[in-house]
Amino acid sequence: xxxxxxxxxxxxxxxxxxxxxxxxxxxxxxxxxxxxxxxxxxxxxxxxxxxxxxxxxxxxxxxxxxxxxxxxxxxxxxxxxxxxxxxxxxxxxxxxxxxxxxxxxxxxxxxxxxx
Amino acid sequence: xxxxxxxxxxxxxxxxxxxxxxxxxxxxxxxxxxxxxxxxxxxxxxxxxxxxxxxxxxxxxxxxxxxxxxxxxxxxxxxxxxxxxxxxxxxxxxxxxxxxxxxxxxxxxxxxxx
Numbered sequence: 001x002x003x004x005x006x007x008x009x010x011x012x013x014x015x016x017x018x019x020x021x022x023x024x025x026x027x028x029x030x031x032x033x034x035x036x037x038x039x040x041x042x043x044x045x046x047x048x049x050x051x052x053x054x055x056x057x058x059x060x061x062x063x064x065x066x067x068x069x070x071x072x073x074x075x076x077x078x079x080x081x082x083x084x085x086x087x088x089x090x091x092x093x094x095x096x097x098x099x100x101x102x103x104x105x106x107x108x109x110x111x112x113x114x115x
Numbered sequence: 116x117x118x119x120x121x122x123x124x125x126x127x128x129x130x131x132x133x134x135x136x137x138x139x140x141x142x143x144x145x146x147x148x149x150x151x152x153x154x155x156x157x158x159x160x161x162x163x164x165x166x167x168x169x170x171x172x173x174x175x176x177x178x179x180x181x182x183x184x185x186x187x188x189x190x191x192x193x194x195x196x197x198x199x200x201x202x203x204x205x206x207x208x209x210x211x212x213x214x215x216x217x218x219x220x221x222x223x224x225x226x227x228x229x
Binding site: 004035041042043045048056091093101103104105106107108109111 | 218
């Protein structure tokens, strides 16, 4: 079956521009996560959505970062006024239900490069 | 607070030899422990998890991990390494307190040499 799909796979943009990253979770997965992975480093939690509950935004690094999710479908992560330190791979994951016991299924990420 | 440590940046092993990738954790409450693998330019793939029950957990591709509560460890093992096992491995921890966030380790790069 279809896995988690992320687009674009690569994005190169100039400093100061806004970017929007998209994530299509696995159908039926109610939980959705965004992570940031800097080169050679581990995963940094950004934001978590669970159904219609208020999202957990505790990992967003600044107010330039925001994310939305419509119901249990597509999510978009928006970065405004991009900075060079925003360069990273942005990974999206979904899981079947709430609860940390459920394995997360990851997309292949969006590689963001800020010039 | 939750934390997880992978003390080795890289592990080198010869093909056919056993491999171990180390992970230790700190969490309040009962831990939920995961191993994921990441191949170049790909997302993470789930390998195995420990929630409760037997301390030895078997997962995908012949990998297994042993939960050791007294040592707060969850080391990943495989009896006979393959060159194709070369990848980046992440340990992650959550807990039974109901919060849904996993904390990931920094990753260990496994290199299996022919």
